[in-house]
Amino acid sequence: MSAIRNQSVDPFFSALTEILGDAGVVRDPSIASNHAGDWSEATRSTPCIVVFPRTPQQVAATLEICARFRHQVVVQGGLTGLAGGATPRDGEIALSLSRLNAIEDIDNVGGTATVQAGVVLEELQRRVEEKDWYFPLDLGARGSCQVGGNAAVNAGGNRVIRFGTMRDMVLGLEVALPDGRLLSMMNRVTKNTTGVDLKHLFIGSEGTLGVITRLVVKLSPKPTYACTALCALPSFDAATRLIREGRARLPSLSAFEVMWEDFMVAAQEIHALRPPFAASAPVYVLIETLGTDEANERALLENFLADVLESGLVADAVVAQSMDDAQRLWAYRETVAELLSHLKPHAAFDVGVPMAAMDRFVSSTRDALAQQFPNQRHLFFGHIGDGNLHVLSGPHETSDDLHRVEDLVYRAVGKAGGSISAEHGIGVIKRDFLHQSRSADEIALMREVKNLLDPAGVLNAGRIL
Amino acid sequence: MSAIRNQSVDPFFSALTEILGDAGVVRDPSIASNHAGDWSEATRSTPCIVVFPRTPQQVAATLEICARFRHQVVVQGGLTGLAGGATPRDGEIALSLSRLNAIEDIDNVGGTATVQAGVVLEELQRRVEEKDWYFPLDLGARGSCQVGGNAAVNAGGNRVIRFGTMRDMVLGLEVALPDGRLLSMMNRVTKNTTGVDLKHLFIGSEGTLGVITRLVVKLSPKPTYACTALCALPSFDAATRLIREGRARLPSLSAFEVMWEDFMVAAQEIHALRPPFAASAPVYVLIETLGTDEANERALLENFLADVLESGLVADAVVAQSMDDAQRLWAYRETVAELLSHLKPHAAFDVGVPMAAMDRFVSSTRDALAQQFPNQRHLFFGHIGDGNLHVLSGPHETSDDLHRVEDLVYRAVGKAGGSISAEHGIGVIKRDFLHQSRSADEIALMREVKNLLDPAGVLNAGRIL
Known part of the structure; x- marks a missing residue:
């Protein structure tokens, strides 16, 4: 990973500027810092460069340059993620989707919308509601999070029991790949059985295999x-x-x-x-x-x-x-939201547990936490209609204690055959616990797929795996 | 591809028999023929050997042997497919899932069922209804088709508008891979965002990447x-x-x-x-x-x-x-069903068309067919709630005419941005038209994924791609 030392002669920087223009490549660390959102769990750092592509082609070209120069790049949407996946690591450039933010089409007959990845969720909700349609994905971060990011982490929210997760709302995707290809899978029909449905490789894989640039999403009639x-x-x-x-x-x-x-x-x-x-x-x-x-x-x-x-x-x-x-x-x-800030420093969980195991999971986990941490609060709640349990434990005094809580909860999740992340993703902060939810063969195959699509390992490296 | 000439000395046959026992390896071509179902569109042939594994491990071991001996193998479920995917080609052995047919568990609290791939759809429907649950996938072939096959082709049917396709009902899968691995992805929770959701590689890919051996499916409360x-x-x-x-x-x-x-x-x-x-x-x-x-x-x-x-x-x-x-x-x-047999030889289509393009697609396709084939009937119907249109055209006298009809319809589907197969799959009979629904980059990536999982190219070769 090369550090950028001199703008005028650095060939990597020149290549980026040639594609994106001067305005599309920003080196000021303070911009990067403002840009980096606020979340508490992982180490924060500022990227040396933030690039702002304005077209899907520019995203693909940026990735090709990064792969060619073997320069690592982290993808940034609305920066509302809770797993640290979008936080730059040392030396990484950041690729922001925020200027790729057009709503290209709302199909009033078919009930679909074609949007660029950087569209803010709330903007999409508002625009389709003007036409008496409804985009049912909804979560607290709606005012900042972007639909591309929603797809990258397969976002959930309160209404999954009725409308499913983001995966269920995506009909088509366009994805920029690290080799510079712009992979078009812009399907607009509900039923399409024509070979491997490749879009599912990218939904939920947190930008580790490609960068989502455009989406076709399914709309529902507006409830009143x-x-x-x-x-x-x-x-x-x-x-x-x-x-x-x-x-x-x-x-x-x-x-x-x-x-x-x-x-x-x-x-x-x-x-x-x-x-x-x-x-x-x-x-x-x-x-x-x-x-x-x-x-x-x-x-x-x-x-x-x-x-x-x-x-x-x-x-x-x-x-x-x-x-x-x-x-x-x-x-x-x-x-x-208030409980989260009141109980800081806390361990906050977003796990999935089979319904048949839920009662026992909650009571045994609560007992174990109360025994080890009698002075802390341990709160249980969640979107139980779809097996999604949130646990909030705090305040904890040391990062060691936080890690002990994580270890205790994730082990219990693994034992119950559950998921260590129902809707927030793995990012960097749950990597060490991935094996509690995925088999060794699954993790091996995930690595093989990663290697197939990003052989240079430049894209969102160190996230998930 | 080696032909089997002498049972007693053939090492491939011996390896299979060692794993599956004498009863699990059948060489009688008449059995194979009875076993081969009945569908009219593609060439029928009989496999030289049919194997009947009784455990997921035996499926994985069979694939490993096939890869090692570079002997091609075709996967067979209920043999009700309409795209010719399960019909053996010369020299292929057939791997039947029919003896892997246990319903392992019905989770009455969580509303899930854990089943082996060879369970017949109607049997699953009946068994869960006894417990006041409902498995909403339903199609004409329910009495013979198997749930593993339903997942392999992402089956649809009449109720997709409410319950989605098979993909939406599958929570977890176990898949035997050509390298002999038995990949466990037996997730039981609705929301699971822990890296690439690998099961979607196998749902809808018609057995070309691996053989589904077990499934966890989501149930719905029984409507009355x-x-x-x-x-x-x-x-x-x-x-x-x-x-x-x-x-x-x-x-x-x-x-x-x-x-x-x-x-x-x-x-x-x-x-x-x-x-x-x-x-x-x-x-x-x-x-x-x-x-x-x-x-x-x-x-x-x-x-x-x-x-x-x-x-x-x-x-x-x-x-x-x-x-x-x-x-x-x-x-x-x-x-x-009667119209199909009445209009033989016919061309029957199962396409997806965006709703906004549907009216024009139907009228222009009807006009073009009527002009070229004024003495035939051309009928239009379908599950239009989800954009799935069926077209039935016949009787046609020559296979040349049938091909002209196919060419006309699939070109029009491509032009409308539709899908050449909404729910029946590509198999062998729609391979030549795949490019009408998938971009060149998608087809290239499908080949790369196929090559990653089946480098020897022994599994369902010549299907889809």
Whole structure:
């Protein structure tokens, strides 16, 4: 990896400038630093150069130059990732997609949008909603994260139970490869069985195999009405049965968020929220349906809740009667951002656990954490409708303790046959634990594929593997 | 490729027998022939040997032997494919999954099933329904096709609009590779973002990269009530607006089948069916919703139809009042099997076309076919809710004519940015047209991936590429 010492004579820098123009190659470390976002878990550093391609062809040409000069490059989208994957390592140049940000087409008949990778998620949501369509991916970072990055990490969010993850919304991709090819896979049809569906190599592989430059995404008809309820449950077992009944009886079920009692208590404390029910419960579930027929959605949900209250699956329930009501119910769940900063330095987890193993996983992990770290808080919550559990443990005093917590949780995930990252990705911070979720043969094949597509090893090196 | 001449001394045969036992290696060509199913489009031949592994390890060992001896092998599931992919070519041995057919586990809490590749689709459907779950993949060949094959071709069927294709139902896979590795990717959680999701290399690649041996599939809660309606529409444009409104207002919409007038006329003729409406229409749509609340499903659909009748989107509509009624409405659509045999020798297509291009594609293709082949019938229908169009043209007298029809249709698909195979796969019969749906770079990368996983080129050689 060559360091850039002298702009005027460095052939690598000259090659980049020739492709991208002076304005497309920025050397000022302060720009790079401002550009580097804010996340707490991994080492931060500034890249020596940030490049800003304006066309997919420029992205491909940049990668070809990096491979030719064997100069490592890190891909940057909205810089909202939580796994450290976009943070430059020493000597890496950064390739920012932020100027590749056009919404090229919204197909009003087929319900698809063709967008460049740097489009901000919220911008896409807004633009398609103007045309009465809906892009269902939604997450806290919507105002900064980019759709290319969403695809690179296969983003999830709150509504996976209804609409799937980003992978399920991508019909087509265009990807720049390290050898300079611009691979077009801009499929626009739902069903396409014509050989290996290569786009899936790039979705979820965190930019290690190629740089996503354009996407065709699937849109849904715009829902106009959300119905929200909060339920208190006697046990987690009741929650597993509730989700099954809910999926059967509520076709427009769009969220099923579980909060264990410890989380609920902490959430109420931090925002001085009133307890939702007279009596406390071991498990709470937030249910949302999204539809277009208010009366029908409400009737379906209320009938459903009446039945599960009668059967004892649910101990108590409240249905929002207004938007304000709904916000009050979501408020418990949405204290997460504050809890994260309140419990710093923390270990925060985003794991997937099979539903049948969830109850035991939570109680044994909670007990083990409480025993080893009796003075810390250990909170459990998540998008349990799709097996995605978040654990928040802190504040921890030393990085050694943080590592012990990570080791404890990831081992337990491995033992339960779960995933060490449900939706945030591996990046650099979970590399050491990859073997807990992927078999040795899988890791070997991932290396073979990496070597096939990036033989010089210049692209997002040291991420995932 | 070595021919097997003498059983007692042939080292290839001995190696197979050592792994599989005498009962697992069958040389009788008549068995092979009975085993070879029945489909009309491609050349049929019998394999010299059929092997019947009983464990995933035996599948992997068989592939390793084939690679070592450079002996080509074709994978066989239920032999219901329509693209000729499982038909042995001269000298190939056939590897049948039919004895690898255990349902290993149905996870009643998480709603997943762990199955071996040779399980027949209908058997899986039946077994999970006994436990009040539902495996939503469904197609005409359900009684013979195997779930491993369903994954290998990414099968679709009637309910893709609600439940997606097979790819969307597969959580985990185990795959035997030509180098003898048994690659375990038996993930059981919905959200898993831990590097490249390698299972997608094997789903839809028609057994050219590895042999699927086991699967974890996602189940849905069992619907208990279907609501069916047939609509007459004034135009295809009305159908595109109807599907959009239907997706917004009918969350349990599970089928949206379009039949053009020419198909409807032929369907009525062949079975002496009564016309569904007093007046004929250019386009008919069959709608189905699947749910658990009969009164609610019916009310939603009836309200929806009342509104679209009033707005003129639909000219006439009939809602089934009983199971018999529903069968009568599906009967028009289900004449396909008879039409296929009636119009032999025919060219039958399974293409994907972007919705915005569909109307023009259908009318220009119909005109071109009518002009070149005025004495044949050309029928258009399909799962249009997901852009999947079927075209049936025949009877044609010469294979030259059949090829001209194929050339005409696939060129038009390429021009429309569509897919030459929505759900049947490429196999051997669509190889020559692959370039109409995949870019040159995609085909090159597919070859590179094939070469990475099967460097000796022994597995399903000559399929897809």
